[in-house]
Amino acid sequence: MEDELLAQRREKLDRLRSDGIDPFPHAFPGVEAIAAVRAAHQGLADGEETEVSHRVAGRIAARRGQGKMAFIDLVDRSGRIQLQARLDVLGAETHERLLNLDLGDLIGIDGTAFMSRRGELTLRVDGFTVLAKSLRPPPDKHHGLHDVETRYRQRELDLIANEESREVFVNRARIISAIRRALDDDGFVEVETPTLVSLYGGALAKPFTTHFNALHQDMYLRIATELYLKRLIVGGLERVYELGKNFRNEGLSPRHNPEFTMIEWYEAYADYLDETRRVEEVVCAAARAVDYQGELQLFEPWKRITLRDAILEQTGIDVLEHRERDALAAVIDAHPTHRIPTKDRTWPQLVDDLLGEFVEPTLQQPTFLMDYPVELSPFAKRHREIDGLTERFEAYICGIEIANAFTELNDPDDQRARFEAQVRYAGEGDEEAQPYDESYVRALEHGMPPTGGVGVGIDRLTMILTGRDTIREVILFPALRD
RNA sequence: GCCCCUAUAGCUCAACUGGCAGAGCAGCGGACUCUUAAUCCGAAGGUUCUAGGUUCGAUUCCUAGUGGGGGCACCA
Known part of the structure; x- marks a missing residue:
């Protein structure tokens, strides 16, 4: 069956060639976006004709009628427009050739604009050019493509068939542009640091490992950009950001893809309180870029609450009143409703x-x-007032963590001690403990100014701003098994 | 890694407690000069994911595998 459909399209391809028509020409200059054509004829009355000619190009999405007159829907990146094919305008040969094209074929046309009696802006085709013959049947013109596996594996079909999917990825691009603009406009410098690294750090995560043949050395894909970026702060760039992929060798879920896009920025002379305001500003810029109209109060000042108070509010447990592991575990075990397993959990793990x-x-x-808690935050500066805590925040929207930020730890001796603690955790079997990064500590010894730094998950932010409930809907080609 | 759900025509979906696998769209042939999920007539289109098993008979029940989805674990 599929073979038959393919064979029919092949035959049409051959027929075009034998008629002397190139089914894959090189270019089609002078094309207007369909949206621009629509904009040029706003307010045209039903049935009103014009003398205005337009050249548009796109994919044939639907066809109605087959006789002396037919309508074709043409889709380009900016929208959809109806074409009218008339025997009396095109002549028998051209008319038939146009109607013989398949759904999915790419064509360019020159046409005269008019408003149909039913009020649909239409281009009467005066001439057309085949721009690329489609040799495979497209998804259902009305129901689109629903099968999620096909949508992810053959994203091109999803984009052809589902307009809302195209919108998501256009909005993703707008979000990224807006974030860059917000930072660029405030004096930040965009930088690029290595993706392929000999030492991974800056986050608690398992890396992907690969091998560098020339150096006979195992390498890793970065799990964060943090440490390199702070070395640039030491270097005096003062305001830097990097927007790019991180790689973490962990499970897949609706909120996790092994490669994901993160922006990290660092600014000298700022602390984490300054960064709350910058996160609000950057996210608002992104939300405005996609004309966010949802329920979230993104444009108001966001709620600020300490981790301790938040846990206290929800459970009645004050973790700072029970600073010993056993004491906290006992309180949790005795709690009337909010109970969780406490066996073999450390104090910071219980808090988490x-x-x-x-x-x-x-x-x-x-x-x-x-x-x-300081144990969970090896790169955050100790809290200026409360022992055992760090100046760190995480930002949540829709129950999803979208940002993580600190007043950066710039005391090299403290940093060295934190690394040593991480090495101890690794020795105790923690696979995500940080390896000791001597070149980073050495950089800190040259002096890093007080600095605020933030990481924002771009995929998750895009999920929230586009209303998607899985990260696969905002990543063009999400990770799937072969 | 573990648990649950799932896989039918190119696409979207049906098929009762096991009884010849159907429809819409697309495609093919035909009618149609304002249609828009166009409409109408006609003829087609299937290794029901794969491999086993139970049964007179399996899309349906069982086992295993593969892909996908969800959950747990891990994490952003």
Whole structure:
């Protein structure tokens, strides 16, 4: 059956060639976007004709009628427009050739604009050019393409068939542009640091490993850009950002893809409180870029609450009142309703568990959770008032973590001690503990100014701003099994 | 890695407690000069994901595998 459909299209291809028509010409200059054509004829009355000619190009999406007159829907990146093919305008041979084209074929046309009696802006085709013959049948013209596996594996078909999918990726691009613009306009310098690294760091995650043949050396794909960027702060660039892919060798989920896009920025002389405001500013810029109209109060100042108060609110447990692991575990075990497994969990892990279980799901409106335990934050500066905490926040929207930020740790001796602690955790079997990065500590020894730094997950932010509930909907080619 | 769900025509979906696998769209032949999910007539189109098993008989039940989805674990 499929073979038959392909053979029929092949035959039409051969027929074009035998008629002396190149089915794959090199270019088609002078094309207007369909949206521009539409804009040029706003306010035309039903049935009103014009003398205005337009050249448009795109893919044949639908066809109605087959006789002396037919309508064809043409789609380009900017929209859809109806074409009218008339025997009396085109002549028998050209008319038949136009109607013999298949759904999915790419054509360019010159046509005269008029408004149909039913009020649809239409181009009467005066001439057309085949721009590329399509040799495979397109998805259903009305139902589109629903099968998620096909949509992800053959994203081109998804984009052809589903306009809302095209919109998501256009909006993703707008979000990225807006974020860059917001930072560029405030004096930030965009930089590029290595993706292929001999030492991974800057986050707690498992890396992908590869091998560099020339150097006979195992290498990693970066898990974060953090450490390189802060070396640039040491170097005096003062305001830097990098927007690019990170790679983490972990499970897939609706919120996780092994390669994902992150922006990290760092600014000298700022702390994490300054960064809350910059996160608001950057996210608002992105939201404006996609004309966000949803329920989230992105444009108001976001809620700020300490991690301790948030857990206290949701569970009645004050983690700072129970600073010992056993004490906290006992309180959790004795809790009437909010109980979680406590066996073999350390104090910071228990805090993290309480957060994930009882706090995160409640953080629907934009919220900054402030002040995390030092054990979970090897690159964050110690809290200026509260022992055992760091100046760190995570920003949540729709229960999803979208940003992570610190007042950066710039004391090289403290940083060295943190690395040593990480090495101990690794020795105890923690696969995500940080390897010791001597060149980073050495850079800090030259002096890093007080600095605020932020990482924002672009894919997750795009999910939120486009209303998608899985990360695969905002990544063109999400990771799938072969 | 574990648990659950799922796979039918090119696309979107049906098929009761096991009984010859159907429809719409697309495609093919025909009618049609304002249609728009165009309409009308006609003829087609299937290794029901794969490999086994149970059964007189399997799309349907069982086992295993593969892909996909969800959850757990891990994480952003």
